[in-house]
Amino acid sequence: MSKDAALDLPSLERGARETVGQWVYRSLRAAVMIGRIPPGQPLTIRGIAEALGVSTMPVREALRRLSAEQALEIRDSRRVLVPHMTPARFRELCELRIALETHAAERALPYITPARIEELAAIDRGIDEAHAAGDQERATILNQEFHRAIYTANPHQISLSLVESVWLQLGPFVRLALSRLREHYKIDRHSEALAAMRRQDAFALRIAIEADIRDGIAHVGTSELLTAYVGSGGKRMATVG
Amino acid sequence: MSKDAALDLPSLERGARETVGQWVYRSLRAAVMIGRIPPGQPLTIRGIAEALGVSTMPVREALRRLSAEQALEIRDSRRVLVPHMTPARFRELCELRIALETHAAERALPYITPARIEELAAIDRGIDEAHAAGDQERATILNQEFHRAIYTANPHQISLSLVESVWLQLGPFVRLALSRLREHYKIDRHSEALAAMRRQDAFALRIAIEADIRDGIAHVGTSELLTAYVGSGGKRMATVG
DNA sequence: CCTGCAGCAATGTGATCACATTGAAAAAAG
DNA sequence: CTTTTTTCAATGTGATCACATTGCTGCAGG
Structure with missing residues (x-):
């Protein structure tokens, strides 16, 4: 479903020796790094998976990793989003x-x-x-x-x-x-x-x-x-x- | 299989409102923090899953997260282990x-x-x-x-x-x-x-x-x-x- | 005895499914 | 019309399976 829309992730080239998970991670990371994802917008696993044409598995791991790196925030409701700035x-x-x-x-x-x-x-x-x-x-x-x-x-x-x-x-x-x-x-x-x-x-x-x-x-x-x-x-x- | 042996993870109490993944993460983290896992010993997903009595899914996410936090190292062969010290x-x-x-x-x-x-x-x-x-x-x-x-x-x-x-x-x-x-x-x-x-x-x-x-x-x-x-x-x- | 090489067990990766929880829309009560 | 309750779609979580890759083990050839 592209109802979320606006989720335009940079289409990086998929390295030959690269796993899908790594590619998804790089894509998401690049998007965050250049401010492509507006803060507060909830990121859904299925939404990203569909946008990238992969299954949910690699997305889950990428989101988890970005969260560990403080790039994303996991709310107690388990919703993941780009943190707000103060x-x-x-x-x-x-x-x-x-x-x-x-x-x-x-x-x-x-x-x-x-x-x-x-x-x-x-x-x-x-x-x-x-x-x-x-x-x-x-x-x-x-x-x-x-x-x-x-x-x-x-x-x-x-x-x-x-x-x-x-x-x-x-x-x-x-x-x-x-x-x-x-x-x-x-x-x-x-x-x-x-x-x-x-x-x-x-x-x-x-x-x-x-x-x-x-x-x-x-x-x-x-x-x-x-x-x-x-x-x-x-x-x-x-x-x- | 307990052939790896020696993988004694501290059995933390599982919080009521806590997901299995979080619990596995805490367990592994505590083990690393107090030096319970010798450096160099390869950590296998299935091994940990069996030791903790859970499926492989939560373990994968916990390992991924610990790796993002530099607590574990992912070799190019995708094997995960506690980094060596120099x-x-x-x-x-x-x-x-x-x-x-x-x-x-x-x-x-x-x-x-x-x-x-x-x-x-x-x-x-x-x-x-x-x-x-x-x-x-x-x-x-x-x-x-x-x-x-x-x-x-x-x-x-x-x-x-x-x-x-x-x-x-x-x-x-x-x-x-x-x-x-x-x-x-x-x-x-x-x-x-x-x-x-x-x-x-x-x-x-x-x-x-x-x-x-x-x-x-x-x-x-x-x-x-x-x-x-x-x-x-x-x-x-x-x-x- | 050492060196490649083939075969196999073990492992990580990715997909799919089932289930519980969440959030919000819809319906009912005031 | 406002407030509360109910219901249901959406979402995250966890389990299981299939497959490719890794690395070891044993066997053959030097």
Whole structure:
């Protein structure tokens, strides 16, 4: 039944060596990450299964996994949905991102090689191109890739999965952040980060990462961004801030 | 088939309003948390299902969830097992714990009330009792409860799930840490933390939390603790001491 | 005695079915 | 017309089955 409608999931290519469950997971994850699924809209197993043309089994496991990653919320009625955002939660997520990612960056720094820096610079150029082309979605993906490329330099990396969990929780709202692209007068924090890495300067790297995160999301603030969202689909939150 | 043997899962009580899946999850989680399942031992769906007297369905979802929480590792062969530990990974986990928990504590501090401090003090007394009684397992549980009670004071708490993920990853080795109980000459960091909270002193609280974590786990170091475990199970672990 | 290779048991994956619970629409009572 | 009750479709949960893949075991060939 397509009565739910509006559930347009990105049709990713199904890897040859990939199970159906993994494919469903990737599809759903990508949808959440770019804000394709509006918060509050209930996700039904059968609905998703039909939309993707698979049985319910792989969907159940994908939903379960996304829930474990805090990307989705399981209400006590066992209904699954994209969590609502509140100003306070948004603030907590930003601060948590900063705490986690500055830590991850610092731990990765000793393993950053000139080759890695060159890769990072290449990604950064790609981001500029995406911005120039007005492709905000691609810029977001590449920005994540930039950060990921830093943290994974650490061969003993373990915090990436936690970082990605936070990204997922912020995901439904990047769309909002992007719509107000004030990217014009944004200082290029990535350049600062690259410079810090070249000098092996841990402190400067932390500063750069924190500034980059704040520029990217925190500047939208809790003011307009959230009232738009929270106000619309509020269940128990009449008027926030 | 009980040929796998040794798979003694704690028999938790099944909540009335609890689904089988949740119960299986709790059981498995508790087993991992207290190091009941040796790393490297493959966990089979049917084996666990039989051990718990349920069908395979709830077990599949529980394993999937634990894997998403990094408590279990899914090999490319789709075999699920408790991850191996290495000195480097252990170090990363400890440092990540510190970064996460000092952050969580600081964010919770403004919400710490005298009532909450009294609760914390009560838990701390319980820990002392458990230590006195030689019940290390209970002391561990209560210690986690102590930390959890701090972080959840923040009504907008979101980092607890990440913290618990790290606890889970360290879980299989608390048994080791406990066996070398050098608790005798351990300074009571919890008291320091309590004092810091009474004064609303964020910096002192961070210091106390970090010291508590280091005392609790890091002091065992990467020396003896891990060689015992890692050494034995290089790849597929011939014989586990 | 060691090395491939074939066959088989074990395991994970996905589909389908039955059942209990939930949520909401419809009907009855005030 | 409002409120309560009843009923029923929709949904999540758990069990069972069929199938493909994995990995081991034993056998044959070197």
